[in-house]
Amino acid sequence: MWENLEIALEKVEAGKLKEKPSADKLGFGVHFTDHMYFMKWSREEGWHDSKICPYQSFNLDPAAMVFHYGQAIFEGLKAYRGEDNQLFLFRPSDNFERMNNSALRMCMPRIPVEKVVKALKALVYLEKDWVPEGEGSSLYIRPTMIAVEPVLGVRPANEYYFFIIMSPVGAYYAEGCNPTKIYVSDEYVRSVKGGVGHVKTAGNYAASLYMSEMAKKAGYTQVLWLDACEHKYIEEVGTSNIFFKIGDELITPPLGGSILGGLTRNSVIALAKSWGVEVVERQITIDEVVAANSNGTLQEVFGSGTAAVISPVGELFYKQKSYIINGGKTGELSARLFSELQAIQAGRQEDPFKWVVRVG
Template sequence: MDIRMETVPPAQRKAKPDEKSLGFGRIFTDHMFVMAYTADRGWHDPHIRPYGHFSLDPAAMVLHYGQAIFEGLKAYRGEDNGIRLFRPQANLERMNRSATRMCMPTLPLDTALAGLQVLLKVDSDWVPRAQGATLYIRPTMVATEAGLGVRPAKEYLFFIILSPVGAYYPEGFNPVKIFVTDTYVRAVAGGVGEAKTAGNYAASIMAAVEAQKQGFTQVLWLDARERRYVEEVGTMNIFFVLGDRVVTPPLSGSILPGITRESVLQLLGDWGLAVEERPITIDEVLAANQRGELREVFGTGTAAVISPVGSLHYKGQDCLINGGKTGELAQRLFNELTAIQYGRKADPHQWVLRL
């Protein structure tokens, strides 16, 4: 499909923000990519347009029945001034899996990826140059058909917006404090936990707010049935280094299949490390720490890339991990992935798409 262009005149474009105070998700670029779907026409009218409001009917089905999915990825400006994307095809493929689970139409991947690349070229000046800062990319699909009654909608809108964001670790690569909740659950096998759908994030807010009030950075989720098995941490997948083995929970239907998780597993295999994707209980984790076998814990995700965990708080007790310091493997993985993303190092798996 041809991509129609409607751009903001140069003189009317926004002033670029101070890259030292970007924060996350507060500032948006001049343009967005939009594409519509109707049951009779399929996907049509892909176009670039000025960033701005949408008009939705009060009966739009996304507002009532929650058919909303999204993705998150980043564009990186390298030292050579080149702009790179990290595994964008994998993000769009995962979005299609989310769409299938939510009874939404799958995207034409070639058109969606082409639209993203055109959008990035139009707004290329928004890709930050400051160390560690990036351009966050948010592809989203929502049901727009007006009507009440629980069923799949017949009309949808797909759009991509861009937001320059600051370095995730402006003060250094420091471990975080995690609260382990056995009161709230994120998802259950057979539900929509493996889909990147808006409702999953709404369900997580209360636990996150309560944890933050107590001084913790994120929440570690346990399984919904027995509330013993580790699942995810915040919006990240989680890994444990037990002796000479790296353990991470399996994708059992209630865990989001992270792109960074998959990349970490590939790197660990490349380096010849023993990896186990298996169920692991919070009791096993704490017992291993008491025996001195728990060497590291870290999360993986688009925003942080790698997030070392310095302590776990469970049932009123604090569990200090690796003396509260960043582990060697977490640091190595962070260095390797960011070097690939910014073009400082060879990309043996062809993960990077350069504009």
């Protein structure tokens, strides 16, 4: 079925194209391009009706299984405008391979990665005028799969929609690559080993909302989650993996079944190792971090993720006490990683890892 997958093109009429937002009003995920990619899956036909079409709403049955049993997975990646208006994608095949891992865990059909990457490149090229210019700006890409079979019964669905929508975005955090304030949750948890914390499924994010709202009301940007059993081992931030520079080591929690294997995380590890930084993947407790901050060995803390790339942490709030990290300033390693990753993503710097894919 996959070998015969063809892509149809339905273009928006020229007079009905949307007005593009100005560079200073991009926000994050609030504007959407004129076109999207869409295909269907059924147990009888496999993947079919593959097309690039006008951005549109879906007409779903109230019994669609995604509403009741939560079969929904997604990814996040970006397209970048480089020099001479060249367009680039960053590790798109890896994103779709990770999506297939999510699909396997959620009992959903896998997508044909190579052909979906080709479809994505065609979609980005069609919408090339939507890729914004300017430092920190990009075209955010959201591939999604949902269960649409209209049945009330707890089992995997027999029908799915897969689609890709795109949104021109500015920096994820208004403060840019300046330190953020993080609330450490020792009461609520995001995921548990053996569950679905290691895949990018919608329910993980729903589970994080309550604590995230509490953190925002207290003046904090994100939540740092601890393990679900002992409430002491650090796992990840709501939208990022987390790194700690303690002494000569760059430490990040290992992927043990409850942490999402971020592609930016993987890129940070590879890049830092290439610079001679000693990177260690091991369990680390919040108490160890607090102690390292007290004795002066904690040099910097930062998150890594597609949306913000690198997000330095200037303050941790834990058990009603605030801990200032690195004097509340962006660390040297954080700044270098942010700069180098952005340069590679936009094609301005050599890419020794072959991460970047040119569009067109």
